[in-house]
Amino acid sequence: MSDKVLRVGCYGAKGSYTYEAMEQQFENRKREESYFPLFEDVVKAVQEGDIDYGVVPIENSSTGGITEVYDLIQRYGCAVVGEQIVKIEHNLLGLPGAKLEDIDTVFSHPQGFAQCRPFFNKHRDWTLKPYFSTSRSAEKVAQDGKKNQAAVASRTAARLYGLSVLAENIFFNSSNYTRFFIIGPKMEIKPNADKITLVISVRHEPGALYHVLGYFFYGGMNMTHLESRPMEGRPFEYFFHIDVMGKLEDPSNAQTLRGLKSMCTYFKILGNYPSCKA
Structure with a gap:
């Protein structure tokens, strides 16, 4: 195992599904982690040498390709050096002590809302506010400290930001996965590349x-x-x-x-x- 400390970055924040993909890819590797609010920030950081590798979502099994990421990889001349697949299990997270009937405002990345559409169709009186990512939505709810606010995010995000699960597994597709690209400044071809x-x-x-x-x-x-x-x-x-x-x-x-x-x-x-x- 290499002793080199890798500089790796991902879209979103700690606790995001992209974070889980980064953990899968670089398991047991010494690493310095960076988090970025925009897809372009990750790709640009790789291209400019600020990080060694970036992790970005590229395709969801329910909602299809994330076209902006394809455009950015090509625009900045990055290479795809790996992929990871993470099962997406969205939950509705709120402050400890909050109840479902307290909620009137929910934050999530638009993909999160799309992947939980039937659940939110039952709560049409709620205000759905698109936000940077599911993990940053959880972070915002925790920081705001308002019982009427909730976020669509993972159990990992709930644990990291001290939130409670108000409704679990609110996604409509039980086979919901997101594929992530691991990008670098140049191609790397390993013996098991297929x-x-x-x-x-x-x-x-x-x-x-x-x-x-x-x-x-x-x-x-x-x-x-x-x-x-x-x-x-x-x-x-x-x-x-x-x-x-x-x-x-x-x-x-x-x-x-x-x-x-x-x-x-x-x-x-x-x-x-x-x-x-x-």
């Missing part, structure tokens, strides 16, 4: 994307995710962010990617890293 993330664009003509994606099928590479993002200044043209199972050091995978590149107007591999199972 997943590739890349960004491409194709000619703006009929069938172009179909023919490009066919390379994965004929090359025997399983595509696990596809996300489109608009190209700035070019209406109705897109970058495609793709996750595919494979190894850059595998000759057949390398050949498939070379063929793919020849068909693209833009092609960039963001990382080849070990996949994480839910």
